[in-house]
Amino acid sequence: MSLYGAYPRQGGYELRPGYEGVASSNDGLIWQAAKKEPILSIYQEDVGIWENACIYQPFVVEHEGKYFNFYNASNPQGKEQMGMALSDDMLKWKRHEYNPVVPFGPPESFNENFSADGKVFWDKDHWVMFFFGVQHLEGNPRPHAHIVTAFSPDLYHWTVDPEPLYKAGGHPTRLDWKYSHKISIVWNPKNQSFYMFYNAVGSKGRGIGVITSKEDLTPLPEECSEPGNRNEAECGPEPVKTVTEGSAPGAYRSLEENG
Secondary structure (H helix, E strand, O other): OEEEEEOOOOOOOOOOOOEEEEEEEOOOOOEEEOOOOOOEOOOOOOOOHHHOOEEEEEEEEEEOOEEEEEEEEEOOOOOEEEEEEEEOOOOOOEEOOOOOOEOOOOOOOOOOOEEEEEEEEEEOOEEEEEEEEEEEOOOOOOEEEEEEEEEEOOOOOOEEOOOOOEOOOOOOOOOOOOEEEEEEEEEEOOOOEEEEEEEEEEOOEEEEEEEEOOOOOOOOOHHHHOOOOOOHHHHOOOOOOOOOOOOOOOOOOOOHHHO
16 A cells, blocks of 8 residues: 545645545556545644645655654645654554644744655664755745754654755755755665755756765675675675565664765
């Protein structure tokens, strides 16, 4: 099964009110709705004031027999924050009592207007959320979106790093000077590096940018990709597995560990 975000109104981009649904498939190619009604919407009795204008996108983590849905949502003033809902079967969901789990930040912080589109991963002994924060700069009517991180020991309590992992405008051609957001991470075992792809908006319009966890991306020897046949001096430590649905938390190696 998979969760999805949807916007029933046509004629624009993410027209309110959005909601989330659940779909199922036998082969990963043909999908059908697993429930007729949304799993999260602004019309449900337990909807919070912080999320009562629009529900956006889900990100699901399975941990110790429970499903955690991290989702961003908006209040009528247009500020987005990260909430969490829990389920035992991915069909029936209950909002976390203390939502939002990652609210927007204080004035002049890098997430003072948005904390949105979070992606959650396990890293050795704690959880990491990559999300985008939106900040309004004095004298500039347009907001800037940055890639921000938060950390948690238990998925319920989160601490935001006040310094972004990557700031808008970091690319020398200014291709991302307006927005750097909406990330996806890929691990390359051949050079032991993470590639973080992100939506870049700036001097070249809208496109996809990439940042890496280390500068030297020279491929490592072929044997470094073979489990149990590694020379640690040449290959570095044995990589560990990413958390996958139906498994206990493994770990992706931390960005810090890779330079």
